[in-house]
Amino acid sequence: MASPSRRRPRKRMCPPAPDWSARTYVRIQPSDIGLFRFLLEGHDNLGVFTVVNNRQGILLLRYSPHLKREMGAFLKQAATEMELEILPAPLRA
Numbered sequence: 001m002a003s004p005s006r007r008r009p010r011k012r013m014c015p016p017a018p019d020w021s022a023r024t025y026v027r028i029q030p031s032d033i034g035l036f037r038f039l040l041e042g043h044d045n046l047g048v049f050t051v052v053n054n055r056q057g058i059l060l061l062r063y064s065p066h067l068k069r070e071m072g073a074f075l076k077q078a079a080t081e082m083e084l085e086i087l088p089a090p091l092r093a
Contacts (some may be wrong), residue, residue: 021062024085030057
């Protein structure tokens with residue numbers, strides 16, 4: 001009796017480490033900052049954020065550039081839970 005053949009899982013190729021993180025600024029209600037952190041952590045720490053202005057609820061999200069599509073999907077989903085506005089990036093001097 002022949003044993004069933006088992007395929008070895010294919011190794012996933014990771015993209016090379018980027019030189020810079022992608023950045024996105026968002027504005028939410030200051031009272032929703034804790035909820036936003038909870039939702040982001042629930043997505044396997046897709047990125048990290050820094051509170052730029054806690055009175056206006058402005059956050060700076062940093063994430064790997066190859067995860068831009070996933071971050072966009074996360075922000076779209078988070079917008080169903082809270083009021084969320086994606087802000088234009090400030091000009092660099």
